[in-house]
Amino acid sequence: MVITLSNVSFSYPEDPKRPVLDIPSWSLSKGEQVFVHGPSGGGKSTLLNILSGLLASTEGQVTILGQRLDKMSSRQRDRFRANHIGYVFQQFNLIPYLNAVDNIRLASQFSQTKKVSLVEQEIQQLLITLNMAQKDWQTPARNLSIGQQQRIAIARALINKPQLLIADEPTSSLDKVNRDAFMTLLMSIVGDNDISLLFVSHDLSLASYFNRVDALSDINRIKEEH
Amino acid sequence: MFAKLALQSLLDRKGSVVLSIMAMTVSIFVLLGVEHVRHQVKDSFSNTVSGTDLIVGARTGSLNLLLYSVFRIGSPTNNIHWQSFETIAANPKVKWAIPISLGDSHKGFRVLGTTRDYFEYFSYGKQRHLAFEQGEAFNDVFDVVLGSEVAKKLAYKLGDKVVLAHGVAETSFSLHDDRPFQIVGILKPTGTPVDQTLHVSLQGIEAIHIDWQHGVKIPGSALSQSEIEQADLQPKSITAFMLGLKSKIATFRVQREINQYTHEPMMAILPGVALSELWQMMRILENTLLLVSALVFVAACLGVSALLLSSIRERSREIQLLRAIGASPSFLFLLIELEAVFITLSSIVLGMGLLAGSLVLSQGYLLAHFGLHIESNVFTLHSLILVSAMAVASIVVAFIPSLIGYYQARTINK
Ligand SMILES: Nc1ncnc2c1ncn2[C@@H]1O[C@H](COP(=O)(O)OP(=O)(O)OP(=O)(O)O)[C@@H](O)[C@H]1O
Ligand SMILES: [Mg+2]
Numbered sequence: 001m002v003i004t005l006s007n008v009s010f011s012y013p014e015d016p017k018r019p020v021l022d023i024p025s026w027s028l029s030k031g032e033q034v035f036v037h038g039p040s041g042g043g044k045s046t047l048l049n050i051l052s053g054l055l056a057s058t059e060g061q062v063t064i065l066g067q068r069l070d071k072m073s074s075r076q077r078d079r080f081r082a083n084h085i086g087y088v089f090q091q092f093n094l095i096p097y098l099n100a101v102d103n104i105r106l107a108s109q110f111s112q113t114k115k116v117s118l119v120e121q122e123i124q125q126l127l128i129t130l131n132m133a134q135k136d137w138q139t140p141a142r143n144l145s146i147g148q149q150q151r152i153a154i155a156r157a158l159i160n161k162p163q164l165l166i167a168d169e170p171t172s173s174l175d176k177v178n179r180d181a182f183m184t185l186l187m188s189i190v191g192d193n194d195i196s197l198l199f200v201s202h203d204l205s206l207a208s209y210f211n212r213v214d215a216l217s218d219i220n221r222i223k224e225e226h
Numbered sequence: 227m228f229a230k231l232a233l234q235s236l237l238d239r240k241g242s243v244v245l246s247i248m249a250m251t252v253s254i255f256v257l258l259g260v261e262h263v264r265h266q267v268k269d270s271f272s273n274t275v276s277g278t279d280l281i282v283g284a285r286t287g288s289l290n291l292l293l294y295s296v297f298r299i300g301s302p303t304n305n306i307h308w309q310s311f312e313t314i315a316a317n318p319k320v321k322w323a324i325p326i327s328l329g330d331s332h333k334g335f336r337v338l339g340t341t342r343d344y345f346e347y348f349s350y351g352k353q354r355h356l357a358f359e360q361g362e363a364f365n366d367v368f369d370v371v372l373g374s375e376v377a378k379k380l381a382y383k384l385g386d387k388v389v390l391a392h393g394v395a396e397t398s399f400s401l402h403d404d405r406p407f408q409i410v411g412i413l414k415p416t417g418t419p420v421d422q423t424l425h426v427s428l429q430g431i432e433a434i435h436i437d438w439q440h441g442v443k444i445p446g447s448a449l450s451q452s453e454i455e456q457a458d459l460q461p462k463s464i465t466a467f468m469l470g471l472k473s474k475i476a477t478f479r480v481q482r483e484i485n486q487y488t489h490e491p492m493m494a495i496l497p498g499v500a501l502s503e504l505w506q507m508m509r510i511l512e513n514t515l516l517l518v519s520a521l522v523f524v525a526a527c528l529g530v531s532a533l534l535l536s537s538i539r540e541r542s543r544e545i546q547l548l549r550a551i552g553a554s555p556s557f558l559f560l561l562i563e564l565e566a567v568f569i570t571l572s573s574i575v576l577g578m579g580l581l582a583g584s585l586v587l588s589q590g591y592l593l594a595h596f597g598l599h600i601e602s603n604v605f606t607l608h609s610l611i612l613v614s615a616m617a618v619a620s621i622v623v624a625f626i627p628s629l630i631g632y633y634q635a636r637t638i639n640k
Pocket of ligand 1: 012014015020038039040041042043044045046047202638
C-alpha cells in the first residue's frame, strides 16, 4: 500500500470546532492512479496536505509508504516529503525568477537520496521527456507559458524519484489543447515509472484518464454545509 | 544552490535592494570612518612626541603649551628668557635640552628655530629619531633644513634659497626678503608636524629679526650679510624647550623645580599626561559621534529588515512552494537571514572601499592643515572587529523578518 488512512479526522487549528475531514478508511495501492473529485471547499486540498505531511491529522492513522506520518515530527515529515512525495499544484509551481533547470535543481537539494553528479543529467533527461525545447531551459519561469510551467512542474515533482505523486488540479489553468497534452504526458510518465498518482479535481471530464475514480463525498463523512 | 536562491531573489527585487544597500553602505562608511579617524588621530598625536620627558614654556594652560610647541596648533605662548633655559639645561638630571623658537613662517609652513641637538635627540613614534633624506643639519646662520612635506609640496631641492616671513599667515606681507636662507638638508617623512616644518638655527631667527622691532621692519635699515654675521646673534628668548632626563624617576622632581623657578614664571608638562588630558576632553565628543553613527547603522539595519519583511508578504506563495518541495520552516528562517547577510556583506565591501577611497583623497589635506597623518589602510584588526560586530548586529536585527518568515512557513494558507 502507498497510502492507508484509518479513522483520520482533521479540523484547522484556527477553527477547531468545524471538522473538515473525517475519513474512516481509504487506501491507494502501489502503481495505482486515482482520480478524486469533489466540490470546491470539500476538503480536497486539505486531504492532500495531510498526505504530504504539510498538515498533521488531528486524529487517526496516516500511513504513507509504510511510514506513520502521524507519529512523525514536523521536521521528519518535511524530510519525508522531500524524499518520497512529488507535488504539482494548480499554479505557482515554480520560483518565478529561477529558470527551469534551477527550479528542478532546487527541489533536488531538499532530498538526500541523490548523487550531485547524477542530478544534472537527470534534469536534462526529464526536460527532454517533457518536451521542453532546450532554448527555454535558461529562461526565468515567469517568462514561460502556463503550459510550459506546468510541464516543468512535473519534472520538478519527479526529480527525487518519488513513489507517490500528488496533483492538486494541475490542469485548471490550462486550455483544452494544453490540458489534453499535459494529461497524456503525465499519465505516460507515471505509467512508465510505476509511480502512484493521486489526482484531485472538480473537473469530471478528466476522469477518463484514470482507471480508478473516487468521489470525495464517498471518502469523507463531513458534508459541506451551505 | 541555496545561496543562489537568496541571490536571485534579491536580484529579482533590484530596486529596493540597491537602495537598502546604499543606506547601509553610507552607515557603515560613517561608523567605520569615525572609528578609524578617531584611532588614527590618537595614534598620530601620541606618535608626535616620544622620549621627551618634559616640555617647558611660559605659564599657560598645559594643553596650550603642548599644542603650540609640538603640534603648532592654537595660540602662541609667551616667550621665556634664554637665561632660564641655560640654567635648567645645566641641571645635572638633564640629559639633553632642545630650545624651540616659533613665530615665523614660509608659504604657510611654520619655521622652527632650534639647535643641532634637535636632530640628534628629538624622537617620535616608537623612539624613532629624525633622519636626513638629503644633506645634513644646519651649520650656518642662514642654513635651513626642510621637513619632507615642505620639500615635496614646494618642490625644493638642496641649494635652493627661501625667504621667511614674519608671522604665520599663509600670505604674509612682512617678508624677511633681504635675508634668504639656503636649503642644506631635507628630512625623511615622519608622519608628524615635523614634515610641515622648516628648521633653522636660533641664530638664524635672531638674524632675521635684528633690525625689526615689535614685529615691524625698521625702515631704511639694511645691514649687510657680513654685518649680521658679525653681530651678536645670541638669542635672548625662546618659545619653549624640550627636556630629556637621565632617569625617568626624576621627572616629577625636575617638573617641580621648574614650576618653582623663581626668576621667571615657567611651567613644565609631561607630554603623555597633557595628551591624556586632551583625550579626556575629547571623550564626550567622541562618544557622541560614535553613538550617533551606531544609531545610523541600526537605522540602516532596520531598513533592511523592513525590506525583507515586506518581501515576505509578497512571497507567501513562494514560501508555500518551498515548503511543498520539502523545505522546513527553519530553512526559510535561514534563507531570509542569508539575504540580510548578502546585503550587509556587499554594504561592508562598498563602505570600506568608499572609506579607503576618501581617506586617500583627504590624506594630503589633513596632513597639511592639521598635521594629522591618517593611514588610508582601513583593513586593521580593529576595523575587522568592528565590521564583524556590524555583521552580527545585522543578523540579529534580521531575526525579526526571519522569524516572521518562519511562522508564515508553518501555517498553510489557501
Ligand atoms: N488555512 C485554513 N484555515 C482554516 N480553514 C481552512 C483553511 N484552508 C481551508 N480551510 C477550510 O477547509 C475547507 C476545505 O478547504 P479545501 O481548500 O481543502 O477545499 P478544496 O476541496 O481544495 O476546494 P477547491 O476545489 O476550491 O480548491 C473549506 O471550508 C475551507 O474554508
Ligand atoms: Mg483546493
